[in-house]
Amino acid sequence: MAKIWVVLQLREGGQVPRISWEALAAGQKLAAALGGKAEAVLLGSGLDSVAGEVAKNDLGAVHVADHEALRGYTPGAYVGVLAPAIQAAKPDYVVFPHTYQSVDYVPRLAQSVDAGLITDATGFEQTGGELLWKRPVLGGKLQAKVRVKGEGVVFVSVQAGSFPADSVVKLGEEGESSVQALGGTDPVGADREILGYEEVGGDQVDLTKADVIVAVGRGVGGADKMGVVEDLAKALGAEIAASRPVIDNGWLPRDRQIGSSGQTVAPKLYLAAGISGAIQHLVGMKGSSVIVAINKDPGAPIFNVAHYGIVGDLHEVLPALTEAVKAAKG
Amino acid sequence: MRIAVCIKQVPNTEARLRVGRDGKWVEEEDLPFVINESDEYALEEGLALAEKTGGEVVVFSLGPDRVKEALRKTLALGATRAVHLNDPAFAGGDALATGRALAAALARENFDLVLTGSQSDDVRWGGTGSVIAGHLGWPHVWLVMGVELEEGGKSLKVTREMESGVNEISRVPVPAVLEIQAGINHPRYASLKGIMAAKKKEIAPASAADLGLDPGKVGAAGSRVEIVSVAFPDAGSGAQILEGDAKAAAAKLVEKLQKEARVL
Numbered sequence: 338m339a340k341i342w343v344v345l346q347l348r349e350g351g352q353v354p355r356i357s358w359e360a361l362a363a364g365q366k367l368a369a370a371l372g373g374k375a376e377a378v379l380l381g382s383g384l385d386s387v388a389g390e391v392a393k394n395d396l397g398a399v400h401v402a403d404h405e406a407l408r409g410y411t412p413g414a415y416v417g418v419l420a421p422a423i424q425a426a427k428p429d430y431v432v433f434p435h436t437y438q439s440v441d442y443v444p445r446l447a448q449s450v451d452a453g454l455i456t457d458a459t460g461f462e463q464t465g466g467e468l469l470w471k472r473p474v475l476g477g478k479l480q481a482k483v484r485v486k487g488e489g490v491v492f493v494s495v496q497a498g499s500f501p502a503d504s505v506v507k508l509g510e511e512g513e514s515s516v517q518a519l520g521g522t523d524p525v526g527a528d529r530e531i532l533g534y535e536e537v538g539g540d541q542v543d544l545t546k547a548d549v550i551v552a553v554g555r556g557v558g559g560a561d562k563m564g565v566v567e568d569l570a571k572a573l574g575a576e577i578a579a580s581r582p583v584i585d586n587g588w589l590p591r592d593r594q595i596g597s598s599g600q601t602v603a604p605k606l607y608l609a610a611g612i613s614g615a616i617q618h619l620v621g622m623k624g625s626s627v628i629v630a631i632n633k634d635p636g637a638p639i640f641n642v643a644h645y646g647i648v649g650d651l652h653e654v655l656p657a658l659t660e661a662v663k664a665a666k667g
Numbered sequence: 668m669r670i671a672v673c674i675k676q677v678p679n680t681e682a683r684l685r686v687g688r689d690g691k692w693v694e695e696e697d698l699p700f701v702i703n704e705s706d707e708y709a710l711e712e713g714l715a716l717a718e719k720t721g722g723e724v725v726v727f728s729l730g731p732d733r734v735k736e737a738l739r740k741t742l743a744l745g746a747t748r749a750v751h752l753n754d755p756a757f758a759g760g761d762a763l764a765t766g767r768a769l770a771a772a773l774a775r776e777n778f779d780l781v782l783t784g785s786q787s788d789d790v791r792w793g794g795t796g797s798v799i800a801g802h803l804g805w806p807h808v809w810l811v812m813g814v815e816l817e818e819g820g821k822s823l824k825v826t827r828e829m830e831s832g833v834n835e836i837s838r839v840p841v842p843a844v845l846e847i848q849a850g851i852n853h854p855r856y857a858s859l860k861g862i863m864a865a866k867k868k869e870i871a872p873a874s875a876a877d878l879g880l881d882p883g884k885v886g887a888a889g890s891r892v893e894i895v896s897v898a899f900p901d902a903g904s905g906a907q908i909l910e911g912d913a914k915a916a917a918a919k920l921v922e923k924l925q926k927e928a929r930v931l
């Protein structure tokens with residue numbers, strides 16, 4: 338029997354976001370593989386109704402840390418609550434959704450309780466009694482399988498979209514998992530004083546409405562080399578978007594960024610030129626109906642999500658494509 | 668301010684990668700290596716803060732002999748000296764083991780600030796900086812997009828990137844560990860003068876024994892997590908590649924988009 342905890346990240350208003358349901362699905366799947374039942378852990382303030390909602394699922398327990406000091410997130414308070422609870426209950430695994438918040442505090446928590454730490458896992462497999470976790474490495478070009486050795490708790494954060502949220506096993510009509518207060522201590526003081534939150538530049542350009550997007554990556558080579566991209570976008574009647582390094586380098590404004598810290602789009606056609614296809618970019622565009630990749634490296638991971646690809650120098654391919662599009666449109 | 672910056676040397680992922688003979692990692696021979704992207708931004712942030720406050724930057728890196736080249740580059744950019752954690756015992760460490768070793772080296776000196784990148788582009792744990800902070804008992808912030816020294820120099824105003832285009836602004840007491848996100852600044856280029864000056868700057872080696880570390884607590888031996896294999900994604904899951912020169916491939920693509928995908 339394995340003891341598996343899943344720490345759900347909640348929205349400000351106490352709702353459960355999709356990625357937390359996915360983490361719960363991962364925990365249940367892990368419990369099914371190892372024997373035992375997953376248990377949910379909730380941190381926040383005023384959690385009665387969300388605890389009730391989570392308890393409708395097939396879980397060993399729902400542990401609730403309901404405390405004023407947990408109303409907003411700080412790593413000091415989260416580690417202060419979770420470290421002693423983990424040391425007391427000794428779960429074998431603690432599963433987290435892989436989010437910017439969990440990456441902020443989970444490694445620190447791992448250090449404080451000497452946990453094994455596997456971040457950004459996309460799945461696991463059991464081979465000969467051994468559990469292997471899969472995660473992307475080397476810019477997403479390769480997939481690594483990792484194993485855990487030694488004694489003690491293991492933390493795993495699971496990548497968005499890796500475990501389907503709708504595979505969470507629910508209880509029948511009347512069923513309810515037991516809701517318990519998370520044992521022990523009060524949160525310790527926060528180690529950072531939150532001063533506020535600010536919008537990043539505001540999205541002046543709403544790329545989610547575009548039918549066709551021409552997205553450009555670092556491979557374009559500079560702000561002065563964007564002409565071929567603009568020409569193609571014009572011929573296609575497309576919006577121009579970009580990967581993060583293009584924005585970081587100031588070649589395009591921030592509201593053109595696609596990905597985990599930019600916009601999430603799903604146009605009919607997404608044409609990615611000079612973009613390698615890192616996970617943080619893919620989460621922002623992999624829902625597009627048709628994806629075309631143009632890259633000089635045949636091993637670029639963007640070709641794994643693309644429907645059509647051209648291996649070549651974008652400075653040759655894009656002008657040729659512009660001409661072909663113009664000819665086709667007459 | 669006395670500032671330490673941790674930099675990692677990683678394979679250039681644009682290079683053609685081959686799985687090594689043991690299947691556990693890529694073949695590193697002949698592979699071009701670069702300074703991890705977010706670490707370049709961490710270095711720039713450190714250099715700029717040191718200039719503003721009249722301090723200095725000391726660079727730390729854990730890795731084999733090849734890492735000296737990366738360290739030399741940071742010295743050319745303006746770091747005063749470097750500490751190279753170079754010991755076979757350090758190899759193959761996970762975030763906890765690598766963080767433990769780096770923290771032991773950092774703890775030998777009195778820094779006001781330790782800067783790291785937010786994530787290494789090869790193993791991508793995203794946690795080494797936070798582990799260092801845990802060992803030092805300092806606060807940390809991951810994914811930092813802004814740092815401002817506050818009046819009196821006892822605290823920093825730190826901007827942390829969150830999802831969905833929102834930033835968290837917080838006050839963080841010094842000393843602290845900040846894990847810098849790419850894009851926070853515009854890294855400088857090395858000048859010829861800097862490159863010449865770097866030749867005379869110190870790169871001090873440090874072994875596990877030098878740091879008083881049990882070799883069983885660092886590197887592969889001290890890690891709970893071990894990579895057992897790496898592989899390219901299954902062939903077949905990929906795109907339909909349109910062959911030919913640029914003109915021929917472009918024509919085929921347009922035809923496919925019109926007739927097959929029907930999006931044009």
Ligand SMILES: Cc1cc2nc3c(=O)[nH]c(=O)nc-3n(C[C@H](O)[C@H](O)[C@H](O)COP(=O)(O)OP(=O)(O)OC[C@H]3O[C@@H](n4cnc5c(N)ncnc54)[C@H](O)[C@@H]3O)c2cc1C
Binds near residue numbers: 582649
């Ligand atoms: C927390 C976090 C959040 C992030 N958020 C985002 C995000 O929101 N959006 C995002 O995009 N990234 C994000 N990133 C960065 C992401 O990890 C990658 O670094 C980034 O997406 C890479 O951008 P790129 O593909 O343009 O550059 P690279 O990875 O450098 O790839 C450039 C590509 O161009 C190709 N190329 C070069 N020259 C040519 C040429 N002449 N013709 C054709 N092809 C060429 C190369 O083969 C290569 O594949 C984030 C990272 C972190 C850690």
Ligand SMILES: Nc1ncnc2c1ncn2[C@@H]1O[C@H](COP(=O)(O)O)[C@@H](O)[C@H]1O
Binds near residue numbers: 791
């Ligand atoms: N071997 C290393 N030497 C120096 N710094 C490192 C090393 N490994 C990781 N780091 C630092 O920790 C950050 C996060 O790395 P990681 O936890 O591997 O994603 C990197 O951006 C570096 O700043």
